Amino acid sequence: MLKRLFILANLTICSLAVFSQVPIQVMESGHITIKAKVDGVEGNFILDTGAGLTVFTKKFFEKIPHKSPVDGGFTAHRATGERLDIDLYKVYDFQLGALHKSEDEVSFLDINLGGLDGILSLKLFEQQPFTIDFTKKELVLETERSLSNARMSGERIPLQLEQSRGKALDIFAYFRVNDSLTLQLCLDSGAGKDVYRFNSKYLQKLGLKAIDSTERKSEINTSFVSKTYRANVAKLAAERSPSIAVTAFRAQFVDGLIYDGIMWINWLGSRITVDIPGKELVVVK
Known part of the structure; x- marks a missing residue:
């Protein structure tokens, strides 16, 4: 999958989320989509816990008002072993519900994702526990209290x-x-x-x-x-x-x-x- 190209890195935490729910959609293909904003521009993204890296489509990337190229790049490998050399760009003010990151490093590709604007990796949630609720079709940003309740109600892996x-x-x-x-x-x-x-x-x-x-x-x-x-x-x-x-x-x-x-x-x-x-x-x- 092209998602192995995607990068999201060096996120600066502006504020940690309070307990909140963000609507998600589950596609027939099994993919989870969720809305987020970058520099005030809203997009609809695939939530991909296996991507490792995050990218935007070129069309979405060009809508972002403030961005700048990063001097360094990133070399990754797809799961099949194929090598990828990726350019990085800095963008600002990444928001998903109550979760806010002030500064991100991202990449983009000139691809068509069927109307979606890119793929979000787990880097966005590095310090923020979250729950995917397939019944209620929502992503929950957990607090310490709600996370403690979740631990008591489920199997821990x-x-x-x-x-x-x-x-x-x-x-x-x-x-x-x-x-x-x-x-x-x-x-x-x-x-x-x-x-x-x-x-x-x-x-x-x-x-x-x-x-x-x-x-x-x-x-x-x-x-x-x-x-x-x-x-x-x-x-x-x-x-x-x-x-x-x-x-x-x-x-x-x-x-x-x-x-x-x-x-x-x-x-x-x-x-x-x-x-x-x-x-x-x-x-x-």
Whole structure:
């Protein structure tokens, strides 16, 4: 996905959010969209916990009144291993509900996201716990009190953070696959509906047989080709909370995937609280 290009970095906290709810939409594709403002300009964005980096479309970027190029850039790698060299720009006054950041570093791409204005990464919430409520269709900015209540009402899953030079942030957790392997999976709300991807080396380790395989050229560097196999998986469950599980699903196994695996998060529960400072996920089924 092009989202691996996206960057949001070095956010200066102007004020922490008070408890508030921000409306979200859940697309048929499984993607979560939410509105935010940059320098007074409102946009509609994909909330992507697996992007690591954040970007705007060129069309939205050009609407922002105040921005300036940053001297340095950022080198990232897509999950398939493809290298990306990214230019950075500084923008000001980033607002999502009551959450306010005074200064951001971003990038942009000349792409069409079907009317959406870009993708927001977890860097925006580095110091702000939040809850995705799929029933009420809202994102809740948590306070210490509401976060404490959330912890008591749900299953708690430890998170591991991958932070790259203060410019990118991804979250991971351990899951058991077929009651056989314990793998560290990237929790990726931007992966799309029913997407479960594993490194292809686990096909053999799990004793699975591929149904078929496909090759796909990168949208950016057409000389870069990734190969994917499909296979049926019997069970996937959170290591510390085995009641959080999905059974009998079809997964993708990708050659050269840089992680053990990547999965969408919507299936985990009706409410998912992401607490980056506390390094944990709280799930209510």
